[in-house]
Amino acid sequence: MAQVLAPPPPDETTASPGAEAGAERARSRLGVLIGLPPALYLVLLFVVPLVIVLVYSFATRGPTGQTILADWNVDAYARLANPLVREIAFRSLGYAALTTAICLLVSYPFAYFIATRPAAVRNLMLVGVMIPFWSNYLVRTYAWRVLLSSSGPLSQLTELLGFGQTRLLFTSTAVVIGLVYGYLPFMVLPLYAAIERIDHALVEAARDLYASGARAFWKVTWPLSRPGVVAGSILVFIPTLGEYVTPAILGGSKTTMLGSYIVNQFLSARDWPFGSALSLVVMAVMLIATVVYFRTGGRTL
Amino acid sequence: MTPAAAVELRGVSKRFDDVTAVDDVSLQITDGEFFSLLGPSGCGKTTTLRMIAGLEFPTAGSVRIFGDDMGLRPPNKRPVNTVFQSYALFPHMTVHDNVAFGLQMRKLGRDDVRQRVASALSLVQLEGEQRRRPRQLSGGQQQRVALARALVNEPRVLLLDEPLGALDLKLRQAMQLELKDLQSRVGITFIYVTHDQDEALTMSDRIGVMHGGRLLQVGTPEDIYERPRSPVIADFIGDTNMLSATARHDGHMVLGPGQVVRANVDVPPGAQVVLTLRPERLRLFPARDSVDPTDNALDAKVVRRVYLGNAITYDVDAAGVTLRVRQRNAPGQRSFAVGDDVKVAWTTDAAVLVDR
Numbered sequence: 001m002a003q004v005l006a007p008p009p010p011d012e013t014t015a016s017p018g019a020e021a022g023a024e025r026a027r028s029r030l031g032v033l034i035g036l037p038p039a040l041y042l043v044l045l046f047v048v049p050l051v052i053v054l055v056y057s058f059a060t061r062g063p064t065g066q067t068i069l070a071d072w073n074v075d076a077y078a079r080l081a082n083p084l085v086r087e088i089a090f091r092s093l094g095y096a097a098l099t100t101a102i103c104l105l106v107s108y109p110f111a112y113f114i115a116t117r118p119a120a121v122r123n124l125m126l127v128g129v130m131i132p133f134w135s136n137y138l139v140r141t142y143a144w145r146v147l148l149s150s151s152g153p154l155s156q157l158t159e160l161l162g163f164g165q166t167r168l169l170f171t172s173t174a175v176v177i178g179l180v181y182g183y184l185p186f187m188v189l190p191l192y193a194a195i196e197r198i199d200h201a202l203v204e205a206a207r208d209l210y211a212s213g214a215r216a217f218w219k220v221t222w223p224l225s226r227p228g229v230v231a232g233s234i235l236v237f238i239p240t241l242g243e244y245v246t247p248a249i250l251g252g253s254k255t256t257m258l259g260s261y262i263v264n265q266f267l268s269a270r271d272w273p274f275g276s277a278l279s280l281v282v283m284a285v286m287l288i289a290t291v292v293y294f295r296t297g298g299r300t301l
Numbered sequence: 302m303t304p305a306a307a308v309e310l311r312g313v314s315k316r317f318d319d320v321t322a323v324d325d326v327s328l329q330i331t332d333g334e335f336f337s338l339l340g341p342s343g344c345g346k347t348t349t350l351r352m353i354a355g356l357e358f359p360t361a362g363s364v365r366i367f368g369d370d371m372g373l374r375p376p377n378k379r380p381v382n383t384v385f386q387s388y389a390l391f392p393h394m395t396v397h398d399n400v401a402f403g404l405q406m407r408k409l410g411r412d413d414v415r416q417r418v419a420s421a422l423s424l425v426q427l428e429g430e431q432r433r434r435p436r437q438l439s440g441g442q443q444q445r446v447a448l449a450r451a452l453v454n455e456p457r458v459l460l461l462d463e464p465l466g467a468l469d470l471k472l473r474q475a476m477q478l479e480l481k482d483l484q485s486r487v488g489i490t491f492i493y494v495t496h497d498q499d500e501a502l503t504m505s506d507r508i509g510v511m512h513g514g515r516l517l518q519v520g521t522p523e524d525i526y527e528r529p530r531s532p533v534i535a536d537f538i539g540d541t542n543m544l545s546a547t548a549r550h551d552g553h554m555v556l557g558p559g560q561v562v563r564a565n566v567d568v569p570p571g572a573q574v575v576l577t578l579r580p581e582r583l584r585l586f587p588a589r590d591s592v593d594p595t596d597n598a599l600d601a602k603v604v605r606r607v608y609l610g611n612a613i614t615y616d617v618d619a620a621g622v623t624l625r626v627r628q629r630n631a632p633g634q635r636s637f638a639v640g641d642d643v644k645v646a647w648t649t650d651a652a653v654l655v656d657r
Contacts, residue, residue, distance in 0.1 A: 201386075202389050204376070204389065207375065208381075208383045209402045209406055210406035210454070211402075212377055
């Protein structure tokens with residue numbers, strides 16, 4: 001009990017009581033000064049446009065495509081129940097989920113392989129993963145268009161083997177191939193980071209405690225790499241859901257995704273309120289999905 | 302027929318690329334023994350342990366456990382368990398799940414598992430901590446969980462890789478005695494890897510000293526400390542004085558600078574030898590005191606004095622031979638100052654031949 005009642009330790013700032021507090025204030029002033037420009041940048045270019053979108057989503061489209069900013073209503077939101085919107089939304093979700101699943105399946109063994117190489121080889125392979133970023137995504141997607149076309153190398157190969165021409169371009173397969181190709185590095189890198197961090201002694205401990213190689217993987221490596229799985233999945237799923245370029249180049253009229261559909265509302269249909277409402281709902285759904293995913297992924301760790 | 306050794310190494314070597322980590326080690330460890338592998342870092346002791354566990358496989362030679370040649374048998378099929386250096390507790394599992402892991406892998410029933418986990422935890426004095434996570438435990442507690450996780454499987458041999466390395470001195474000393482206690486209670490063979498000579502001396506029935514991948518000497522703590530078989534061992538275990546000397550025809554030894562001393566060692570005349578002399582075996586007297594004539598005595602001057610609390614060490618210079626002397630800080634013990642003229646004395650059996 002005596003220890004509990006002992007007097008508090010002497011105040012270390014007795015020499016100059018105000019000095020430390022003053023230094024603290026100066027530091028926080030400097031912090032505000034440094035933080036101000038990026039904060040302004042974000043408010044001007046992110047928050048303000050978002051508010052404009054929000055305002056427009058409650059407006060009305062005029063007969064010639066102009067937006068009427070009086071007479072607020074929720075018509076744009078009501079039109080989201082339209083079967084076409086639902087079809088496009090489900091298609092986008094399907095493409096995004098499929099792309100994420102394929103990326104995960106392909107990336108996990110690959111990331112595991114990289115993470116277990118010696119450091120020098122590892123870094124070389126990581127650079128390899130990032131090489132595609134050196135050229136423009138648009139250019140690379142057009143390259144797929146050549147590869148997948150019915151006169152392209154893939155088709156020539158199948159024809160040579162006697163299977164006839166392949167008709168992949170402008171199909172959903174082509175879109176998913178393009179998406180998997182484009183977003184693979186976003187899955188590989190977080191997975192690599194998570195697997196690389198796992199202490200190899202943990203796997204050895206599992207092996208020492210009568211686990212076979214496979215069981216050691218499922219009991220130790222897999223659960224401990226889950227943060228990488230969660231991060232990689234989010235990094236692939238969210239951008240593919242809103243993807244615009246890939247379906248536009250590799251897909252056809254039957255592969256329209258949400259991103260293209262929203263663009264069409266603004267540019268072709270000139271229906272800004274509907275486009276705004278659609279954008280906001282997609283954003284909200286993604287936000288909620290992300291939070292739920294993080295929560296469930298985070299709790300098991 | 303004598304029962305097979307708990308663990309037997311026959312000419313075991315391990316090479317990594319061009320580095321020989323373990324070089325032709327042969328060793329027999331008896332069932333129920335507390336055996337320590339002692340040596341500086343990089344001496345091959347951990348690699349040796351990992352080869353017994355099955356986490357590495359020998360490049361040459363064989364590992365036998367209770368007479369069975371382990372060959373390339375994986376770790377999950379060996380009757381040994383390991384306490385890892387950094388504990389390697391599974392961070393995503395509770396204490397219970399950590400300790401239960403081995404039992405679950407062997408598909409024991411749920412109630413059986415729960416019971417055994419509870420009794421293993423009480424063995425290491427962690428009753429009721431089942432639901433906590435490793436990161437919520439102190440270093441000492443984590444260490445106990447690692448111990449329980451291995452012991453719960455009732456292995457015939459427990460391998461421990463510097464299990465106390467991360468603990469502070471006080472806790473380490475307490476755990477040393479506790480571990481030794483535990484080992485005699487459960488009667489399992491312990492193979493303990495450490496670079497800490499005090500730890501090895503305190504706990505072991507026998508010690509194997511390793512250096513540069515080779516097993517230099519195997520013996521009881523007394524053997525190793527009192528009768529080191531090479532200068533490397535004498536130097537590594539405790540503080541020591543090394544004297545090079547030449548044997549004379551009358552059995553006396555001539556030290557480098559010319560002093561003549563007597564030593565109970567059996568070498569032919571003219572042999573060049575190295576003697577080791579433990580600092581606590583040396584005694585200091587004022588220069589004028591007379592010393593037992595059957596002992597060795599050299600005139601010397603104190604050049605350094607270090608106060609250690611329970612002891613005082615002096616470095617004395619005896620005409621070119623520097624000796625370290627350790628005196629217990631006991632009542633009546635005379636203290637000397639730097640610059641004092643002294644006599645340094647030792648009995649003829651204090652010096653041990655380590656090299657010729």
